[in-house]
Amino acid sequence: MQKANQLLIALAFISAGNLAYAQEQQSKKTPESTEIWEPQPRVITPAEKVGDAPSDATVLFDGKSFDNWVTIDGTAPKWTLKDGAMTVAAGAKDIKTKKEFGDFQLHVEWRSPAEVDPKQTGQGRGNSGIFLQERYEVQVLDNYNNKTYANGQASSIYKQHIPLINACRKPGEWQVYEIFFTAPRFNSEGRVISPAYVTVTHNGILSLNHVAVWGPTEYIGLPVYKAYEKGPIRLQDHGNAVSFRNIWIREL
Structure with missing residues (x-):
C-alpha cells in the first residue's frame, strides 16, 4: 500500500510536468516533498448571488x-x-x-x-x-x-x-x-x-x-x-x- 501511495504521489508530480523534481523531492522525505506549487489554479470571481454567472462564464x-x-x-x-x-x-x-x-x-x-x-x-x-x-x-x-x-x-x-x-x-x-x-x-x-x-x-x-x-x-x-x-x-x-x-x- 505504501508503494502504491508513493507511486500516486509521483504520478501527481509527473502530471505537473517535472519527473526529475518529483524524484528529487521523494528522496528527501520532507513535508515539502508532497507539495505542488505550480501550476497554480487560475483565479476567477464567484457570483455574489448563488446561481448567477461567475467571472469566467x-x-x-x-x-x-x-x-x-x-x-x-x-x-x-x-x-x-x-x-x-x-x-x-x-x-x-x-x-x-x-x-x-x-x-x-x-x-x-x-x-x-x-x-x-x-x-x-x-x-x-x-x-x-x-x-x-x-x-x-x-x-x-x-x-x-x-x-x-x-x-x-x-x-x-x-x-x-x-x-x-x-x-x-x-x-x-x-x-x-x-x-x-x-x-x-x-x-x-x-x-x-x-x-x-x-x-x-x-x-x-x-x-x-x-x-x-x-x-x-x-x-x-x-x-x-x-x-x-x-x-x-x-x-x-x-x-x-x-x-x-x-x-x-x-x-x-
Missing part, C-alpha cells in the same frame, strides 16, 4: 434577448420572451446556441407551466429537454406527483440513465440544473475511445453522478456514437409551454 441567456440563439433551421427564434424568461411557443421548433462547445459546466433554470391539465400525465406534462452538444438529452419534465418511465423523468439522460432522485418542485416553480459534461473522445479512425460523461444536480441535489453516456439520444432504438468535434446547446420544443432563464456556461 459565458451568459447564453440573460432574459433580454435571443442574441445567442437561433432556431434549428437557422432562423430567428419565435419563442416568447417575457419577464426575463423565454418560453416555448408550440410549433416554433427547437432552438440552439450559435456557438458550439466541448467540455463544460452548464447552468439552466427552467419552469413547467403552473396550470396543469388533468388530462396531461406522464410525458405530456411540462416536457422539454436540454441537448448537450445537440446530441445528449437531459430531460426536462414535470414529475411533481406525476409518474413516468424512470429513464424518461426529469434530469434523466433520456432513455439511458435513471436519476438517483426525483427533486421536482411544484408546477410553476423555478427549478435549477447544474450540468457537468465531458465530451467523448474519438481516435483517428472515428472510433470512440472514451464516452461522454455527465453529472447533474437538480435543485442542488446530486441526480446523476458522472454517468457514461451510451451515445446520442434516440427515441427509438439504441444509441450509436459517430465522430464529431463540438456542438451547440439545444432546447426542445415538445409542445409544452416550458420556460427557461439564467442560462450560462463555463468551458472547461
Whole structure:
C-alpha cells in the first residue's frame, strides 16, 4: 500500500510536468516533498448571488434577448420572451446556441407551466429537454406527483440513465440544473475511445453522478456514437409551454 501511495504521489508530480523534481523531492522525505506549487489554479470571481454567472462564464441567456440563439433551421427564434424568461411557443421548433462547445459546466433554470391539465400525465406534462452538444438529452419534465418511465423523468439522460432522485418542485416553480459534461473522445479512425460523461444536480441535489453516456439520444432504438468535434446547446420544443432563464456556461 505504501508503494502504491508513493507511486500516486509521483504520478501527481509527473502530471505537473517535472519527473526529475518529483524524484528529487521523494528522496528527501520532507513535508515539502508532497507539495505542488505550480501550476497554480487560475483565479476567477464567484457570483455574489448563488446561481448567477461567475467571472469566467459565458451568459447564453440573460432574459433580454435571443442574441445567442437561433432556431434549428437557422432562423430567428419565435419563442416568447417575457419577464426575463423565454418560453416555448408550440410549433416554433427547437432552438440552439450559435456557438458550439466541448467540455463544460452548464447552468439552466427552467419552469413547467403552473396550470396543469388533468388530462396531461406522464410525458405530456411540462416536457422539454436540454441537448448537450445537440446530441445528449437531459430531460426536462414535470414529475411533481406525476409518474413516468424512470429513464424518461426529469434530469434523466433520456432513455439511458435513471436519476438517483426525483427533486421536482411544484408546477410553476423555478427549478435549477447544474450540468457537468465531458465530451467523448474519438481516435483517428472515428472510433470512440472514451464516452461522454455527465453529472447533474437538480435543485442542488446530486441526480446523476458522472454517468457514461451510451451515445446520442434516440427515441427509438439504441444509441450509436459517430465522430464529431463540438456542438451547440439545444432546447426542445415538445409542445409544452416550458420556460427557461439564467442560462450560462463555463468551458472547461
